[in-house]
Amino acid sequence: MTGWWRSRQALRNALAVAPLFALLAVFFFAPLLSTLWNSFFGWSFDFGKYLAVISEPVNFRILANTLKVGVLVTATALAVAYPLAYQMTKVGPRMFALVSALVLIPLFTAFLIRTYAWIVILGRQGIVNNALIWLGLIDQPLTILNTTVAVVIGMTHVFVPMAVFTIYSGMVRIDRSMLRAASALGAHPVQAFTRVYLPLTLPSVLSAGVLIFVVAIGFYITPSLLGGPGDTMISQLVVVQMNTMLDFEMGYALSIVLLVITLAILLLAGLVIPLETIWSTGLRSDQASPERIDPARLRQVLLAPLSPVLSAVEDGGYRLFRLFARVPVSWLGVYAGAALVFLVAPLLVIVILSFSASPFVVFPPPGFSLQWWEKLYAAHDWHSAFLASVKLGVTAALCATLIGTMGAFWLVRTSLKIKRMLFLFALAPLIVPVIVIATSLYVFEARLRILGSFTGLVIGHTLLATPYVLIVMSSAIRNFDRTLERAAAIHGATPLQTLKMVTLPLLFPALVTAALMAFLASFDELLVTIFLIGRQTPTLPLKFWGDIKYQIDPMLSTASTLIVLMVVVAILATQYFHFRQARIRAGR
């Protein structure tokens, strides 16, 4: 091959990645830089707003509260998810299908719907309080809604499915004979767990934990709806400063602070685990990340100083373990069952409410009625919101799939040394807190005069959806057998023909998955939409958001039930499809 040919090919390859980097440069990094620049009033380099963030006790308190909620949510979600994931590694295929469906359904249900359900469940006359009073445990209802507890519960619910799948994918790789070896060498079950199993699962637990924490500290919707005024988190403060107080610069400064905290945590995590694996468990076996996690080293670093304490705890734990083991109940099964109830309960409440005979949201409903379904059938505002969401989702998914797939080809196949860096860079819209993206784009698009246009909205959604496409497609392309392409080329196919007749057909299932993920990311998106929608027809999440604040009737539950039903059907269909494929492959 001549040098000319090589550089021409390099140029053509670079063209494939151009849309991705153009999108990121113009609509992601430029707005972010502008936010940073304006946070200190540009050339005047006035850092007064940053000073105010630290010196004003209120701001400082909100910052501290944000981190506190982040830690609580991360710990709770991991505690719920770990045993559930473990149980999933032990059940048979049918049970596994059921359990994973029960975990998937909440994962794909708009989290506004779930948050709404928690309002009903945790209220003073909610299910939890009524049950506790009925059991005689309390005589006055507890205040749960509008407290930190409610925020943690609601947010944990959002993160558990994600944690389950991340941890599960780490657990299935573990060779169980190591546990048998440990017990053969004299370890009691608790020791076998803390010294062998737990360290082996630690990387996936860490991945899940870091991901949960960085996403959690950027949360806006759940604390707004479930928390009281004292539970304000930093994203809410950004919105209050920019909207209510019209102090844009303060909003910028807070955004930058949030961004810096997020990056600092990731940097810290990057010392222990390869960062790109956080967003994609499928990438773990990837050759592109040479440094693997050494569980033994991890354990050494984290636990060595505590060794004597650890032994004592292990022995204590073992005694407790034997005590429980005397009762012939699968404690783990009970725990996993409880976790599943926690995951599914909010959705059940929504379904039940949708058949309420009452004109108000009261639980349990006083009677059965189809009135809300009839009203939904006639509700034009809901229909148009649904159509708006579908239109936006399809457009954004198409854009993201095209841009992301082209980019993924280049990112996987380039031989550039910095490709890991570039990959992380391309995932940045997932890393940067959504509120920061939303407010930066808001001001930036206003300057370009595209704020409130459909184009502006599609840009925002494409930006958020593209990383999902990148993750799915790059792992598919990596596993793709390139010799097939060479074989086609040898047989006289032009590069375009090869792409059309060999590469794309083989990658088709991954493409569908990527497009679906992108669609769901857009379909469920609220924060960026709130800022960019302008005077267009509200999307479905926006309609939910408005109605949660303004409506007092159960119509919301009815619309939610319909969405949940659609999600359930979609999940069951995919599972059925997978089952059938597996059976075909097994030759039956």
Place this chain on the structure above:
Amino acid sequence: MRIPSRCHSRGAVVATAAFLALLAGGVSVAAADEVPANLKGSGEVVITSGGGTWEDAQRKAFFDPFTRDTGIKVVLVPEDHAKLLASIKLGQPEADITSIPGGSLAGWANKGAVEEIDYGLFDAETLKNMPEQMKAKQGVGALLYSIAVAFNTKKFPDAAKQPKNWVDFYDTAKFPGRRALPKCEKIVDGGLLEGALMGDGVPADKVYPIDMDRAFAKVAAIKPDVGRWWVAGADAPQSLIDGEVDLAAAYNGRIFGAQKEGAPLALSWDQSLLQYDYWVIAKGSPNKENAAKFLAYISRAEPQAEFAKAISYGPVNTKAFDLVPHEMLAILPGAPELAKKQLFQNYAWWNETDTDGKTNWDKALERCVKLLSQ
């Protein structure tokens, strides 16, 4: 009577319908030919709305008739004043028209957020029947409403032991239970500070000028008993119905709306505030002319009366009081016999602007945000 067949012109159908309605009980329906030709147009006007019974009433009395009679489409976006202000600041308003509490008009005007109103489109009859303060340079009176003490009658069934006024509302020993109060965004129209002062024993005629230190101290004191800080009008009745709170500072129209649906709620007029909203046109609105036409259309007596009937808020056109059933006068804010028990909210005070360009509203808002996020 002959039912008009399909080949009749639309005007005839509307006229017949109006006639039928008149026969049915004196309900007047605005027919197309009554509407001045200068209000007809095309295109759209984007208006914010607060949902629920409020939006239903507006749709019935204002939006649908306006579109029917003028051909101008009404597009609704969820009401979010804070975000609307931000978008005006960015030069791309998210809505053409919104209604704001009378007490925040100067704040909006000082921020350069509102256009001047073109009263040239209003007919002489309408202008004559609107009180002077309803025809401000940058705002048209929208409605009269009241914030008052509301409560759940299941929690307080005994008529002798029901909370009557703000003193009772703030008395947690005599009236135990959770409260709902307006959040900072609604500090003026939710009457947070006025209620707190009267709750602290200040007589109604001494509420203004508001002693902010005293008012915020009272709010801070009741904070532990507040179960809901509401931002939307529907929040107050909803939190009373679902039992989240037992007493609430609530809008009269929302409470009466929920009562009509059978909710166990009641409202006391004692020490209630008499308030009004202004319709304003967002600065930089691309549909300025349609917005002005909309305001001229709905300020007429008929739409005003229809609105009052639908949600029991007072009309800004005095002639509309003649068009509502007599028994409704007992529950319409601003109606003569009620006004005696009410305190007229003093917008002049709220709109007072300091040398640093901040109105009392701006200052109260800042303090409120600070207090609530503690």
